[in-house]
Amino acid sequence: MHRRVPQQFFDRIAYPVIPAFVVAGSRERVGGMLAAWWSQLSFKPLLMGVLIAPERFTYRLVSEAGKFSINLIDFKYVDSMPYIGDVSERFLVGKIGKAGLHVEWDGETGIPYIAESRAYILLDLVDRRPYGDHDLFVGRVLGAYADEAFRDGLWDLNVYRPLMYLGRSKRPAKVRRVYVTFDGVLRRELDFAGGGLERYSRRRYAVLNELRRVAKDFQDLEGDVFREKVLEVLKKYGLGEDDLEYYIEELRRGRG
Ligand SMILES: Cc1cc2nc3c(=O)[nH]c(=O)nc-3n(C[C@H](O)[C@H](O)[C@H](O)COP(=O)(O)O)c2cc1C
Numbered sequence: 001m002h003r004r005v006p007q008q009f010f011d012r013i014a015y016p017v018i019p020a021f022v023v024a025g026s027r028e029r030v031g032g033m034l035a036a037w038w039s040q041l042s043f044k045p046l047l048m049g050v051l052i053a054p055e056r057f058t059y060r061l062v063s064e065a066g067k068f069s070i071n072l073i074d075f076k077y078v079d080s081m082p083y084i085g086d087v088s089e090r091f092l093v094g095k096i097g098k099a100g101l102h103v104e105w106d107g108e109t110g111i112p113y114i115a116e117s118r119a120y121i122l123l124d125l126v127d128r129r130p131y132g133d134h135d136l137f138v139g140r141v142l143g144a145y146a147d148e149a150f151r152d153g154l155w156d157l158n159v160y161r162p163l164m165y166l167g168r169s170k171r172p173a174k175v176r177r178v179y180v181t182f183d184g185v186l187r188r189e190l191d192f193a194g195g196g197l198e199r200y201s202r203r204r205y206a207v208l209n210e211l212r213r214v215a216k217d218f219q220d221l222e223g224d225v226f227r228e229k230v231l232e233v234l235k236k237y238g239l240g241e242d243d244l245e246y247y248i249e250e251l252r253r254g255r256g
Contacts, residue, residue, distance in 0.1 A: 015164075016166045021073055021084060024058060024111075025065060033052075048138070049137065049138050051136055057088050057089040063125075067109060067122070068139060069112060069121060071117035074163060075162065077100075077116060081177075083098055106143075109122050111123075113145075118146060118155075118160050123140060125137060158185060164179065165179055166179065206237070207237045221248060227244065
């Protein structure tokens with residue numbers, strides 16, 4: 001039985017989230033903050049987005065530097081988080097150092113990152129646009145580095161205990177933030193589209209692959225000839241006009 005969630009808690013439904021520790025700046029002034037609102041945005045090109053309010057000093061640092069890093073922190077550093085996520089560099093200069101953490105500089109790009117992080121991603125700022133009270137900062141991934149807990153493309157969660165954020169209590173009571181991590185690991189490896197789903201998955205990718213082959217022969221994905229060709233393929237798979245625009249858009253994006 002579901003109960004209606006009051007609006008003041010809407011943002012908490014998506015938690016727990018592993019916050020990005022966003023770091024930016026110059027040798028003269030470097031800073032950073034926690035951002036629960038972040039995501040990969042695209043594979044090709046590899047883009048990541050993070051939402052930052054204009055009030056944050058980090059907003060200024062990222063805007064001025066035009067580059068930044070996203071750092072992932074182990075739960076063992078949880079006690080440092082009030083410096084990073086509650087206090088502003090504008091009012092506590094050198095807060096990262098005061099939190100007991102260390103900034104290092106990537107030799108190639110000059111981007112600052114956190115030495116204690118489990119992993120960090122180096123980003124070149126390519127776009128910034130407002131959404132309500134935050135701005136979406138979009139970064140193109142220049143490189144990523146991880147420590148020994150990241151093996152063969154997967155985290156070993158017996159080693160890495162991700163710092164996760166669950167939310168905070170509301171004022172006027174004293175505000176308390178809640179951070180959590182995994183205690184023990186429930187793990188299951190599932191076949192892709194397992195449990196009898198294989199044939200649906202096969203059909204889905206057969207359509208896509210055939211359309212991609214078709215698109216290769218066309219310079220111009222806007223023309224009527226191409227549309228006809230795509231529709232022909234869709235019909236073969238029991239799809240129709242309703243889906244046409246979406247598949248054409250998908251193929252256009254693939255070109256990006
Ligand atoms: C777990 C957590 C998640 C947060 N997520 C965001 C976020 O996504 N975007 C944002 O603008 N601020 C977010 N904040 C708030 C900033 O981290 C906070 O205001 C910080 O003090 C800003 O520091 P600065 O002024 O030095 O940049 C978050 C804080 C915490 C503790």
